[in-house]
Amino acid sequence: xxxELLKIDNLVKSFxxxxxxxxxxxxxxxSEVVVIIGPSGCGKSTLLRCINALEPIQSGSITLDGEVIExxxxxxxxxxxxxxxxxxxxxxxxxxxxxxxxxxxxxxxQKRNRDEAKxxxxxxxxxxxxxxxxxxxxxxxxxxxxxxVAIVRALCMHPEILLFDEVTAALDPEMVREVLDVMxxxxxxxxxxxxxxxxxxxxxxxxxxxxxxxxxxIVEEAKPDEFFDNPKTERAKQFLNMFEFDSVKARDGLxx
Amino acid sequence: MPDLVTxxxxxxxxxxxxxxxxxxxxxxxxxISLIAVxxxxxxxxxxxxxxxxxxxxxxxxxxxxxxxxxxxxQLVLLFLMFFGTTRAFGWDISGETASIIVFALWGTAExxxxxxxxxxxxxxxxxxxxxxxxxTSAQTYLYIIIPQTVRRLIPLSINLITRMxxxxxxVLMIGVVEVLKVAQQIIEANRMTxxxxxxxxxxxxxxxxxxxxxxxxxxAKYLEKKWS
Ligand SMILES: Nc1ncnc2c1ncn2[C@@H]1O[C@H](COP(=O)(O)OP(=O)(O)OP(=O)(O)O)[C@@H](O)[C@H]1O
Ligand SMILES: [Mg+2]
Numbered sequence: 001x002x003x004e005l006l007k008i009d010n011l012v013k014s015f016x017x018x019x020x021x022x023x024x025x026x027x028x029x030x031s032e033v034v035v036i037i038g039p040s041g042c043g044k045s046t047l048l049r050c051i052n053a054l055e056p057i058q059s060g061s062i063t064l065d066g067e068v069i070e071x072x073x074x075x076x077x078x079x080x081x082x083x084x085x086x087x088x089x090x091x092x093x094x095x096x097x098x099x100x101x102x103x104x105x106x107x108x109x110q111k112r113n114r115d116e117a118k119x120x121x122x123x124x125x126x127x128x129x130x131x132x133x134x135x136x137x138x139x140x141x142x143x144x145x146x147x148x149v150a151i152v153r154a155l156c157m158h159p160e161i162l163l164f165d166e167v168t169a170a171l172d173p174e175m176v177r178e179v180l181d182v183m184x185x186x187x188x189x190x191x192x193x194x195x196x197x198x199x200x201x202x203x204x205x206x207x208x209x210x211x212x213x214x215x216x217x218i219v220e221e222a223k224p225d226e227f228f229d230n231p232k233t234e235r236a237k238q239f240l241n242m243f244e245f246d247s248v249k250a251r252d253g254l255x256x
Numbered sequence: 257m258p259d260l261v262t263x264x265x266x267x268x269x270x271x272x273x274x275x276x277x278x279x280x281x282x283x284x285x286x287x288i289s290l291i292a293v294x295x296x297x298x299x300x301x302x303x304x305x306x307x308x309x310x311x312x313x314x315x316x317x318x319x320x321x322x323x324x325x326x327x328x329x330q331l332v333l334l335f336l337m338f339f340g341t342t343r344a345f346g347w348d349i350s351g352e353t354a355s356i357i358v359f360a361l362w363g364t365a366e367x368x369x370x371x372x373x374x375x376x377x378x379x380x381x382x383x384x385x386x387x388x389x390x391x392t393s394a395q396t397y398l399y400i401i402i403p404q405t406v407r408r409l410i411p412l413s414i415n416l417i418t419r420m421x422x423x424x425x426x427v428l429m430i431g432v433v434e435v436l437k438v439a440q441q442i443i444e445a446n447r448m449t450x451x452x453x454x455x456x457x458x459x460x461x462x463x464x465x466x467x468x469x470x471x472x473x474x475x476a477k478y479l480e481k482k483w484s
Pocket of ligand 1 (some may be wrong): 020
């Protein structure tokens with residue numbers, strides 16, 4: 001067996017006849033951090049959702065360590081336990097405390113001992129700086145805190161790969177950093193991650209590989225420095241230009 | 257002071273078993289609504305779940321049922337059930353039975369709509385993030401969806417219950433001896449000796465209804481705050 005943990009082969013996904021993902025092939029190795037970027041609506045979220053079988057696919061295959069991920073299959077819940085996912089919207093369970101949000105699936109799905117799960121949850125919360133929030137409810141947390149809890153909730157299942165879908169997109173700017181730092185820390189620990197983000201600096205810092213997705217196709221795939229400094233395709237250049245601002249300082253001169 | 261009590265006709269309450277009779281009337285109103293509530297809750301839950309089902313036909317039928325029950329004044333439903341069925345089918349049902357049936361039909365419809373509303377108010381990402389954690393769909397319902405639905409539902413259904421209790425005062429129109437009926441009988445009997453009896457007795461009825469519904473309302477407010 002190769003060290004390819006996640007393998008997507010020629011994935012085609014459409015919504016009511018509109019092809020959203022058009023033959024995407026991609027693999028992620030163990031301990032690799034792959035960042036997907038691309039314009040809004042190009043299918044990044046859809047791709048992550050397909051990996052977790054939250055969307056039916058039209059053709060192609062997705063495998064985790066050789067096991068096929070398929071909707072409505074008996075093995076799906078077991079496979080999903082091995083994939084951690086954090087969404088853009090705050091998706092904590094509002095009726096459960098932070099600690100119960102985290103230990104619910106370990107206890108009910110993996111049948112782990114509750115005290116042991118709680119201990120692990122507390123250790124993880126400590127690591128993201130939220131141990132004193134264990135008893136709080138999601139509504140009492142800031143957006144950044146909620147996302148850190150959502151990450152801990154995913155981690156507590158001991159997933160082999162983590163999927164992040166623009167986890168900072170809905171956050172106020174001052175809270176983005178605290179969440180990105182947690183993800184950088186995970187990368188340092190050697191976690192396997194597939195990340196969708198609009199934070200270009202962050203993508204450059206964390207990625208082993210950048211995937212540029214446009215119109216449902218992988219247009220470019222490169223090491224981060226290569227991609228950001230010398231994008232090969234015109235589409236990638238245009239996309240990256242949107243994040244640059246031409247100086248307008250010359251205007252100051254006119255006033256004087 | 258005693259003069260005021262006499263003046264307002266409240267003294268009539270303490271004559272004979274008048275007060276006990278009023279309480280008895282309140283109890284028959286309450287028991288009709290409680291039995292109807294006990295029937296409405298399980299049926300309403302089933303109806304609410306069916307209203308969110310994929311079948312358009314089932315949805316349409318239940319929608320029509322709900323609208324008919326809502327449009328019809330409860331009094332008309334009571335008359336239909338009590339007098340209408342005797343005429344049409346020759347059924348001879350008691351006023352109590354007719355009342356329970358009408359209130360259960362009404363309660364089921366309203367409860368069904370509340371359940372439907374609570375179910376559709378749970379955002380899709382709650383299902384998804386639960387499934388993404390490896391929970392089966394049974395576990396998702398058990399630990400995530402049902403607890404949230406119930407929390408939304410309880411304050412609303414308590415309000416429905418108080419509405420049902422209050423509306424039982426209509427059943428006197430089909431001859432059920434409930435609290436208003438008893439009140440009328442007492443007033444009738446004491447009109448000559450105590451001219452203001454109507455005021456005192458209706459005031460008592462007001463207080464009785466208030467005491468029956470207020471704690472329930474308070475509970476609803478408390479739960480609403482706690483779970484919001
Ligand atoms: N449930 C759905 N039904 C129909 N079309 C959908 C659905 N979900 C997504 N789409 C369409 O699929 C396309 C890709 O959506 P997706 O959410 O994957 O984009 P994205 O790359 O994540 O964009 P963003 O950066 O804005 O999050 C969009 O055109 C969107 O309108
Ligand atoms: Mg998206």
